[in-house]
Amino acid sequence: MDPSHRVLGREGETVEVFIPLKGSPVAIYCLTPELSRKTISNPMTHWWREGKSQAHVIGEGDQYRVRLDGSLMLLNWETSQATGFYYCTMKHIRGQKEYSLTLQFCLVAYHIPFRSLQVNVQLKTTTCEKHFVENSVKFLESVLSSMCRQLSCVITSTTFNCTQWGTLAGTVEHHIQLKIPVQSQGEDIIMPCKTGQECHNEETLRKAFQKIHTFLTQSKFVLDTSNDVPPLYYVEGSFKAMKVDHCLAGMGKLLGRNRPCVDCCVTCGPGSYSPNGTSICIPCPNNFYQHRFGRTQCMACPLGLKTNGEGAISSTDCHNARIQERMLDFKSEKSRVNDSTAPKDERHNSTHFMITIVVCSLAFLGTTALTIYCLVTFLCKDKDATANQPALRVKETENANLKNIRSSTHHMPMKADQNRGTWFK
Structure with missing residues (x-):
């Protein structure tokens, strides 16, 4: 199978490659643009993923394969689980000398956001008693779900709230506010829409909108079945619907990218997660961490250990709070000892x-x-005391800068305002 796209590396840099789900094959070469134009002999290439030793080389799998020419071919990605850092080492001979080249790539899966329909409506009922309201909503949801199944869509997690309204006549009305999410089903919900054509996802949502709107607004009684389910009446003018973007679980929108699509859903990086049905990557909360790509939840620190804040990317970010406080006190005391005013x-x-x-x-x-x-x-x-303090401040500034440099190189974040990287459609 010949790849539709080819990617070369850059020595000393990490090359970002964005791979579309269900897209064409992509070949990653352990070559730089300069080296690809030269004649080399006896190349020996090894590939491995982050978290694996160099001895654990990549072989043949469902999502990638190492070809005879040493390139790594990415096959039809079905999920984002293959996202991560990939490394290659190529030993070769140029002239009479032997050379070794190591390159790094960050392969990220993405897809076009798919949409769901969010229906908001108010229904009038006779009571806000919890038991009756829950039965009414459950029965209504089953009726609407049966309608959606005929259109290859599904209703998920209907939410409601019942409130009392006073009228000018001095009576009390009970209104149920409903939020009904409708999602398409099928493999093509993540496929890009072609220009001038209506996607199956869009067509499904349009038909679902028409059916639900007709059912709720043109019936005298929305529901009137038994004593266990009180009657529901549509509140005139309360029907509203909007389209909401969604990403697959473990993926979220990468805002600010201009290519190849606006607000594409990309795999969430370490330190973040995305549960099913959301459209953003959420930083891990305090005292949680995540060291992998494309996860739907973060892992809790061991009992008694805490993080310094949100977005922790490793279990080493979990520490004993008391020990940390003592270390900070020790560092503070040490800084004061070095200070000319200590x-x-x-x-x-x-x-x-x-x-x-x-x-x-x-x-x-x-x-x-x-x-x-x-x-x-x-x-x-006085002259000595004054002369010593500026030198100390310069030293503290240098230490802070070194700390920032170390923290920035600890993990390579995917920056939203950066358009570098290779995108494939």
Whole structure:
């Protein structure tokens, strides 16, 4: 099978490659553009994924395959589980010398957002008693679900709220506010729509809208069956519907990208998750972490351990809060010790000051040399203290910058405002 697309690496950089679900095959080559134009002999290529040792090379699988020319061919991706960092090492001979090249790729699955229909409607009933309201909503949902099944769609997780309304006549009305989500079913819900054609997903939602609207608005009684289910009446003008974008579980919208589609759904990176039916990647909450791509939930830190904030990407981000506080106190104390205004320096300066007073007292007995020493000491004291502090601040700034550099290279985030990377349709 010949690949429809080819990708080359860049030495010293991570190449982002966005792979569409159910898309054409893509071949990743362990070559740079410069090296691809040269003649090499006896190339030996090894591929492995992040989290695997170099000895655990990639072989043949359902989603990728290493070809005879050493390239990694990505086959028809059905899910986002193959998303991650991939590495390759190629040893080859140019001229009379042997060379070794290591490249890194970040392969990310994506799909066009699919849409669901969100129906909001109010129904009037005779009571807000929980038992009767739940039975009414459950019965109504079963009727609407039966209608949707004929259209290859499904109603999921209907929510409701019953409130009392006072009227001008002094009576009380009971209104049920319903939120009814309608989603299409079928494999083509994540396939891109072609220009000038209506997607099956869009057509299904349009037909579902018409049927639900007709059923709820043109019936005198929406439901009137038995004493266990009180009658429901449609509130005039309350029917509203909107289309809502959704991503597959473990994926979320990457906002700000201009290609190949607006607001594509991409695999959520480490430190985030996306449950089923949502359209965003949610950072892991405090005291939770996630070190893998495309997950629907985060993992809790071991009992007694906590994180410093949201979005933790490793179990090593979980720490003992008390130990952390003590370490911070220790670092703070150490910083104060190094500071020219710290208590230790104050004690040192105080001791030096006392010695100076004693020596100066002897100066008043008539020793001219000691008097000169006192004057020089007092003049230099303030100058030394002032000169030491700026140097300390520069050192603290340098340490902060190094910390930021280390944290930025610990994990490569997918930036929303960055349009670099190779996208395939």
